[in-house]
Amino acid sequence: MTFEPTRGCLPRRDLFLLPLISLSTVLLMTGVAELISRKIWPEKMRDECFRVDPILGNRFTPHCSSMRKNAEGPWIRYEYNECGYRGTVSCGPKPQGTLRIVLMGTSAAFGLEVPYDQHLAIRAAPQLAEVLGHPVEFQNLGGVGRDWSKNEMVLNEMLSLKPDAIFYVVMPFDVARMDALESEQPQGASQVSSAKLNVGAWTKVRHLLANSRVVYMGQHFLLADQSFLLHAVQNYGDPLDVSRQPTPPSGEKRFALLDMIVGKLADRAREAHVPCFMIAIPNRVETAMIRSNAQIPHMNPYIFPQRMQAIAQTHGMAYIDLLAYLRNAPNATDLYYRVDGHPTGSFHELLTRVLVDYFREWGSLSAPISDVSGN
Amino acid sequence: MGNPSLHFFAFSFITILLYQLFRSVPWRKFVLLAANCYFLSSFTHDFRSFLPFIGFLALGYAGLRLVHSTRAWAFPIALLLVIFCFIWLKKYTFLPSPLFLPFPYFAVGLSYILFRTLHLIIDTHNGLLKEIVSPLQYVLYIINFTTLVSGPIQKFPEFTGMVESPLCPRPSWPDIGIAIERMIKGFFKANVLALAFSDIQANGVMQLFQTDPVTGHLLSAILAFASYPFFLYCNFSGYIDIVIGIARLLSIALPENFNRPFSSDSFIEFWSRWHITLSEWLKTYVYNPMLMNLMRRFPAPQLEPAWAVLSFFVTFFLIGIWHGQTSAFVFFGFLQGFGVSTNKLYQIIMSRSFGKKSYRALSSHPLYIAFSRGLTFSWFTFSLIWFWSNWPQVNRMFSVIGLRDALAVWVIIWAGATLVLAGWEALRKAALSVQIRGSAVLQSRYWRTAQATGLLVITLGVVMLSNRSAPEMVYKTF
Numbered sequence: 028m029t030f031e032p033t034r035g036c037l038p039r040r041d042l043f044l045l046p047l048i049s050l051s052t053v054l055l056m057t058g059v060a061e062l063i064s065r066k067i068w069p070e071k072m073r074d075e076c077f078r079v080d081p082i083l084g085n086r087f088t089p090h091c092s093s094m095r096k097n098a099e100g101p102w103i104r105y106e107y108n109e110c111g112y113r114g115t116v117s118c119g120p121k122p123q124g125t126l127r128i129v130l131m132g133t134s135a136a137f138g139l140e141v142p143y144d145q146h147l148a149i150r151a152a153p154q155l156a157e158v159l160g161h162p163v164e165f166q167n168l169g170g171v172g173r174d175w176s177k178n179e180m181v182l183n184e185m186l187s188l189k190p191d192a193i194f195y196v197v198m199p200f201d202v203a204r205m206d207a208l209e210s211e212q213p214q215g216a217s218q219v220s221s222a223k224l225n226v227g228a229w230t231k232v233r234h235l236l237a238n239s240r241v242v243y244m245g246q247h248f249l250l251a252d253q254s255f256l257l258h259a260v261q262n263y264g265d266p267l268d269v270s271r272q273p274t275p276p277s278g279e280k281r282f283a284l285l286d287m288i289v290g291k292l293a294d295r296a297r298e299a300h301v302p303c304f305m306i307a308i309p310n311r312v313e314t315a316m317i318r319s320n321a322q323i324p325h326m327n328p329y330i331f332p333q334r335m336q337a338i339a340q341t342h343g344m345a346y347i348d349l350l351a352y353l354r355n356a357p358n359a360t361d362l363y364y365r366v367d368g369h370p371t372g373s374f375h376e377l378l379t380r381v382l383v384d385y386f387r388e389w390g391s392l393s394a395p396i397s398d399v400s401g402n
Numbered sequence: 403m404g405n406p407s408l409h410f411f412a413f414s415f416i417t418i419l420l421y422q423l424f425r426s427v428p429w430r431k432f433v434l435l436a437a438n439c440y441f442l443s444s445f446t447h448d449f450r451s452f453l454p455f456i457g458f459l460a461l462g463y464a465g466l467r468l469v470h471s472t473r474a475w476a477f478p479i480a481l482l483l484v485i486f487c488f489i490w491l492k493k494y495t496f497l498p499s500p501l502f503l504p505f506p507y508f509a510v511g512l513s514y515i516l517f518r519t520l521h522l523i524i525d526t527h528n529g530l531l532k533e534i535v536s537p538l539q540y541v542l543y544i545i546n547f548t549t550l551v552s553g554p555i556q557k558f559p560e561f562t563g564m565v566e567s568p569l570c571p572r573p574s575w576p577d578i579g580i581a582i583e584r585m586i587k588g589f590f591k592a593n594v595l596a597l598a599f600s601d602i603q604a605n606g607v608m609q610l611f612q613t614d615p616v617t618g619h620l621l622s623a624i625l626a627f628a629s630y631p632f633f634l635y636c637n638f639s640g641y642i643d644i645v646i647g648i649a650r651l652l653s654i655a656l657p658e659n660f661n662r663p664f665s666s667d668s669f670i671e672f673w674s675r676w677h678i679t680l681s682e683w684l685k686t687y688v689y690n691p692m693l694m695n696l697m698r699r700f701p702a703p704q705l706e707p708a709w710a711v712l713s714f715f716v717t718f719f720l721i722g723i724w725h726g727q728t729s730a731f732v733f734f735g736f737l738q739g740f741g742v743s744t745n746k747l748y749q750i751i752m753s754r755s756f757g758k759k760s761y762r763a764l765s766s767h768p769l770y771i772a773f774s775r776g777l778t779f780s781w782f783t784f785s786l787i788w789f790w791s792n793w794p795q796v797n798r799m800f801s802v803i804g805l806r807d808a809l810a811v812w813v814i815i816w817a818g819a820t821l822v823l824a825g826w827e828a829l830r831k832a833a834l835s836v837q838i839r840g841s842a843v844l845q846s847r848y849w850r851t852a853q854a855t856g857l858l859v860i861t862l863g864v865v866m867l868s869n870r871s872a873p874e875m876v877y878k879t880f
Contacts, residue, residue: 030564030571030655037575045579045851052855060863248867255869 057241064240070098076107082180085170087111098240099247099364100140100371113137113167114148121189125162126155126392129190131292133204135308136169136196138375140364145372150379158387169196182295192392193296193303194382195289195344199269199310199331200368205281243366250365253315260312261323270313272327274334286338293342302393303344306378307335308370309353311363317350318359352381406592406644406872408865411585413440417547418651427568434542434565434652441547446508454491454507461487462519463540469526470534477527484523488516494727511550513724513880517683518544522558524687531558539566548645548652552638552877554659555679564654573651579847581650583854588643590857591636593872594864599633600873603790610802623803623811628818630790631783635663637876638677657682664823667765667774669745669781673718673738676782680721689717707750715743725880730788730796737785775827776820780812783819 037045076091092106110118121127130136130148138146148165155163166188168181185193236242250256265271271278289305296303313328315321332350339346353359362374370378386392417437421430442452465480491509493502522540525531535543535558543561564570573581606626610619639660649656659678666672673681696709722735752761764770787796800808834842843849865871 030650030653037579041847045847048848048851049855052852053859056856056859245863245867249869252869 068098126191132196135198147375154383203267205284305339414648451507548649581647585647586854588640590861591640596636602629667771669741711743715739718742734788772824779819780816
């Protein structure tokens with residue numbers, strides 16, 4: 028046997044035709060994969076109950092219900108009570124002897140992507156009632172009035188519910204969102220500036236990729252592996268950039284803004300003699316690092332919880348620490364949606380355990396203790 | 403780097419570029435030697451672990467030179483010494499364990515090195531290799547990175563002829579296309595299909611040991627047994643496709659090792675389509691000499707079929723023993739030998755009973771072919787149980803299944819294989835019958851370009867999304 032090169036030359040047209048066929052195949056396969064992905068992992072993020080209130084910011088239509096689905100998660104029914112808060116518990120006058128807890132915060136408190144029967148509010152109410160000796164109900168103001176920090180009326184509305192306690196749930200998303208809060212401009216101005224934007228081809232491609240279901244689900248499968256997640260963060264950095272060590276000036280600014288928002292909430296709560304508790308939920312990357320003791324240069328997964336604890340203490344809020352529970356959870360990173368990053372129903376189960384343990388230790392809502400986990 | 407990883411592709415690509423940079427033979431030999439050394443060093447950086455390997459190469463070369471010096475006593479001694487050293491380094495279990503080296507050492511591809519070394523020694527002894535094999539030629543041939551891990555077993559004159567020929571042409575554009583297509587197919591087989599079949603098999607075995615209802619056991623057993631041949635084929639032939647493609651870009655034509663083995667309608671034919679270079683090697687150096695010897699010593703024509711059956715048995719029994727060091731592999735070899743020799747016996751009996759013409763007519767009947775193909779697959783599948791598991795596992799599996807269900811499992815595998823393989827053949831035939839201007843569309847370079855691109859996209863997608871590397875090359879351990 029000897030090496031005999033294949034005889035005959037390629038016709039000149041094939042030098043163009045063959046790469047063209049290759050390219051067309053890739054495009055066709057990508058298109059088909061996108062269609063199939065959209066069929067297998069449908070998504071519906073628009074909430075028909077959502078409306079923008081010019082005064083109060085984001086609201087939900089009272090007595091409304093809607094179905095939403097993230098590509099990674101199941102179909103979820105969102106129901107809103109007569110005040111437009113998530114859940115079916117009435118926001119009317121508090122029943123005699125019932126302890127009313129108000130959940131404040133954004134999507135994590137709202138329970139985005141979490142079926143309501145798995146939400147903290149539903150899970151924790153009966154268990155806390157047992158611990159505290161009174162019926163407990165939750166009013167979920169999570170996600171209501173995204174910019175409630177700037178809007179005294181949201182805080183007034185919250186206090187008008189006569190809560191016995193306020194639980195403020197915060198995630199690194201909320202810290203990252205401070206950039207947007209700071210850069211918000213009057214609506215007209217933003218419309219003009221976006222119209223003037225010259226959207227280039229590369230931007231269009233990036234936008235296309237960002238909205239591609241194939242890419243999204245690709246990330247979903249890749250991020251299933253905790254080591255991959257850590258490897259990706261090590262190589263490309265934390266997209267939220269909340270855990271960078273030392274905290275850069277921009278990060279300090281974000282924390283300062285959040286501190287101001289929390290301060291307003293705490294001040295109003297103090298004036299109304301309502302105890303206020305902060306629950307800081309680290310994101311999936313931080314949880315993975317804490318769980319595996321992974322060391323990534325210039326990243327400290329404890330920055331976010333430590334800063335939140337400091338903010339809470341500055342404003343006289345009690346800080347409920349999750350870290351010990353996350354450290355011991357067998358599959359802590361599975362408690363989050365992998366790409367979306369929101370906590371799942373299982374995370375709310377863990378959160379319920381944390382709260383119940385916390386109040387079992389103290390026995391009352393009225394005077395918070397600082398820390399149950401010993402950290 | 404013994405697996406078809408991206409690292410392996412990058413290494414091969416750089417080697418090809420450097421190798422084809424200049425036409426000078428010393429340059430090409432230098433590049434090949436450097437590539438081989440780098441390839442070996444990718445397995446371990448501990449030089450001590452290479453010492454037994456180097457010793458084995460040195461022994462083989464010393465034996466070769468001795469045999470070349472035409473000393474009559476040298477041939478059997480060299481042969482036995484090389485075989486003994488192989489058995490010793492491979493730690494065959496019948497040797498007392500205190501004899502073995504007490505430290506871990508590199509032994510990848512040792513079996514293939516044995517075949518190449520024996521080929522050199524025997525052919526030199528028989529006068530087929532007249533020239534003195536230089537140390538460099540020997541090393542380049544023996545540890546050639548494209549064939550070190552799992553073959554194919556190439557003959558020395560072919561290899562050296564291509565590496566040392568100053569006229570050896572560079573691959574043409576169509577060659578480059580064909581080589582890339584081959585590598586993509588191999589990459590797909592090894593990284594996608596083998597991964598899928600390996601998962602199916604592992605799940606089947608796991609479920610088999612769980613206390614499910616009987617029907618669950620049946621399905622698990624079928625999945626565990628019947629998926630393994632496909633896994634092995636994709637794992638092995640995928641790697642071979644890749645190295646054949648790489649070698650083609652190095653202007654080296656490697657022999658084919660597979661030819662659609664599951665299309666075989668007899669076990670004898672199967673072994674002429676599966677691991678072809680091994681079968682050819684054994685035919686050349688075991689079967690033919692043994693049959694000739696037997697016929698020479700016992701020259702009765704009525705005994706000739708018996709000698710053929712016996713030679714078949716011994717040859718394929720050796721295949722089994724070559725595969726592994728334990729008694730399970732001895733039994734695997736027995737099943738191969740039994741399968742091939744029984745097949746031969748059956749052919750003889752049928753030809754005698756019905757006459758050659760009628761038997762040929764029967765053998766070409768589509769229904770007969772379909773059932774024979776199913777039976778060939780089933781027998782190979784059955785014999786492979788001793789290839790992928792050990793005796794305690796075999797006992798456990800069959801005690802879980804029970805005798806009655808075991809029979810049911812093999813009847814279902816036979817029936818299923820008959821139907822699936824017949825369906826596959828029919829589909830293939832139909833697909834190839836679609837022609838434009840007298841040539842099959844599926845074989846046109848336009849279709850093949852689209853197909854290879856598609857396979858590449860799928861493979862890259864699976865590799866990236868599963869975040870898993872291809873299953874270990876099974877034949878790497880041999």
